[in-house]
Amino acid sequence: MSAPGIGQKRSRKSCGQFSLHLSLTCNSGHSKRLGRTIMIRGSCLCGGVRFEIDRVTGPFELCHCTRCRKASGSAFVAWIEFLRTDFRLLQGAELIKTYEAPVRVRPPPYRKSFCSRCGSPVPDLSSDSPRIHVTAGVLDDDPQLRPDRHILVECKSPWFTISDALPQLDRAALDALRRKQA
Numbered sequence: 697m698s699a700p701g702i703g704q705k706r707s708r709k710s711c712g713q714f715s716l717h718l719s720l721t722c723n724s725g726h727s728k729r730l731g732r733t734i735m736i737r738g739s740c741l742c743g744g745v746r747f748e749i750d751r752v753t754g755p756f757e758l759c760h761c762t763r764c765r766k767a768s769g770s771a772f773v774a775w776i777e778f779l780r781t782d783f784r785l786l787q788g789a790e791l792i793k794t795y796e797a798p799v800r801v802r803p804p805p806y807r808k809s810f811c812s813r814c815g816s817p818v819p820d821l822s823s824d825s826p827r828i829h830v831t832a833g834v835l836d837d838d839p840q841l842r843p844d845r846h847i848l849v850e851c852k853s854p855w856f857t858i859s860d861a862l863p864q865l866d867r868a869a870l871d872a873l874r875r876k877q878a
Contacts, residue, residue: 737836740816745788747819749830752778752839756832758862761848763797763806768817771856772846774832776839783819783828794822 736749756776764773791813797806809820817831832839845863846852847870858864865873 735837736839738819738830738834739836740788740791740811740814740818740834742811742814742816744791744813745811745816745818746786748784748786749778749839750782752776752841753782753827754841755844756839756841758843758846759848760846760852760856762851764848765851765853767806767808768831771853774843775829776832776835776841777827777829780826780828785821788818789821792818792821794820 736752737746738749739746754777756774758772758774760772764775765771767773788811791811792809793812794807794809797808799805807820807822809818809822810816811818816834818834819828819830821828843862845865846858847865848867849858849864850866852858
């Protein structure tokens with residue numbers, strides 16, 4: 697990374713990485729932090745796959761479905777959604793592999809894209825959808841969003857207790873929400 701220039705400052709993060717904060721000068725002459733428009737970087741564990749997202753639009757959902765739990769090895773997966781046009785793959789296209797599970801109830805099938813070197817989840821670029829999901833854990837920067845809701849809670853692990861105040865949607869409530877948003 698080059699030295700900070702005009703309108704830029706460099707700060708050290710606790711993990712030893714540097715974060716570059718950009719400022720713009722408004723017509724009034726005041727400096728304004730760009731907030732959500734600052735590039736959000738993401739990468740896999742080995743660093744072989746790297747990408748940038750101009751902005752995340754949400755939703756930010758915590759999915760408790762069986763497939764997400766098995767794919768992540770955790771109680772749930774934290775998914776964030778963004779527009780495909782806001783995404784840029786910087787490196788590692790040749791490392792991305794996709795597993796497609798059979799359709800259970802109705803399309804689309806469950807897909808999991810991952811780095812073939814380290815196994816980290818990465819965005820699924822094989823879909824034609826204008827929207828892409830990314831697991832929040834592979835983001836290197838704060839997306840400036842926080843989780844909106846727990847989804848598919850009827851599939852929740854029996855050993856996990858949801859202890860926050862976020863809405864908890866089962867399949868029927870999630871389908872109703874999606875129809876309302878369409």
